Amino acid sequence: MFGSLRLLLALLVALSHVGVSVRGYHLGVPAVVVFLLLSGYVVAAMLHGAPAWRAFWAERALRLLPPYYTAAALGVGVWLLSGAAIPFFSGAGQPALWLAALAIIPLNYATLWPVLDTFTPVPPAWSLGLEIQFYLLAPWLLAAPRRAALAWAASAAVGAAAQLGLLPSDAFGYRLLVGNLYIFLSGAALYWVQHGPAANAARWRAALYLTWAGVAVVAAATAALGRWGTPFVAEVAVGYLLGLPLVAALARLSRRRWDDALAHLAYPLFLVHFAALWALQGAGRQPSPQAPLALAAYLCLALALAAAVHLVAQRPWLHWRRRLRAAAQAAPSCGA
Known part of the structure; x- marks a missing residue:
């Protein structure tokens, strides 16, 4: 039963982008980490057994793309109508950046190539690029337990190195698949523990306990080293x-x-909350913890836009997604 959790996570992301934090720590980062765990769980459920890979990819495309492109068009429309100098549109004159926004996949490399952040009609879409990369690999990766285990261990090592300062923490500890694949695979292992063969469940349960303990140890080490203020070390842990x-x-x-x-x-809320923020800024209102009425207006507008995107770009595809899930041997209890 993940629906209410998903909405809470999306609200945390939306609030984090107007300055709501806990003692200066970003609320959106741990929310994204939990989203990745959920994605791993759902994907493992869909690929359980002998899945139809093309049906899986088609279902994921219908899940992500129509709401994303609708939200991107909304973001561009708000920008054009407001006439404001929004930093996320400063690179709008570069066709390559439009192509990157349409392709989605490159967007999580913005920490390595900051120019990608100069045209992003849906600023949180970098995490969609990360998810799509996982979706493309998942049928091959999850088909072989040994392969998944090796990838899990390698990714956890990269993530730990980023947490400890041996690699850039924002890029390799949060945004790039190489340092986050273990999070997706932890979600997949949760599914395997609960629904997979009993003979394998004990091994995946042990892997989860070991990874959780390892993250806790690394977190304690980063705290001792004074790195908890480094983006986004504490929040990912x-x-x-x-x-x-x-x-x-x-x-x-x-x-x-x-x-x-x-x-x-x-x-949809995850996708459109920046458009709601830009609309209010264009009207001279800046949501913030110090402006509770503007903050409430921001959340209400973002939820209203999310409902509209659902009706226009998400709901019409639900029937086809269900058919594709059946073709990909989806587990009806996983929720997504």
Whole structure:
């Protein structure tokens, strides 16, 4: 039962982008980490057994792309109508950046090539690039447990190196697949523990315990080294350490219709909250913790836009997504 969790995570991301934090720590980063755990769980459910890879990729495309392109068009429209100098559109004159925004996949490399951040109609879309990269690899990667285990160990090592300062923490500890694949695979392992063969469940459970303990040890080391103020060291650790047991607990609950309804708003809210922010800024209102009325207006507008995107660009595809999930041997209890 993940719908309410998804909506809460999307709200945390939206709030983080108007300055809401906990003692200066970013709320959106641990939310994204939990999103990655959920994605791993759902993908493992869809690829359980002998999946049809093309059906899986088609379902994921229908899941991500129509709402994304609708939100991107909305963002561009708000920018054009407002006439404001929004930094995320400063590179709008470069056709290559439009192509990158349309392709989505390169967007999580903005920490290495900052020019990518100068044209992003949907600024959080970098995490969609990260997810798409995982989706492209998942059928091949999850088909062989040994392959998945090796990739998990290598990625966890890269993530730990980034946390400890041996690699750039923002890029290799948060945005690039090489340092985050272990998070997706931890979500997949949760599914395998709960729904896979009993003979393999003990090994994946041990891998989860070992990874959780390893993240805790690295987090303690980074705190001792004074690195918790480094982006986004503390937030990634907290997201994993709290998110893994939370997802494991919620996965055992039965689906509810109201929970599914909340899930329909989560992804569109994740996509459109910047458009809501820009619209209010264009009207001379700046949402912030110090301006509660403007903050409430921001959340209401973002939720209203999310509902509209769901009706226009998400709901019409639900029937086809269900058919494709059936073709890809989806597990109806996973939720997405």
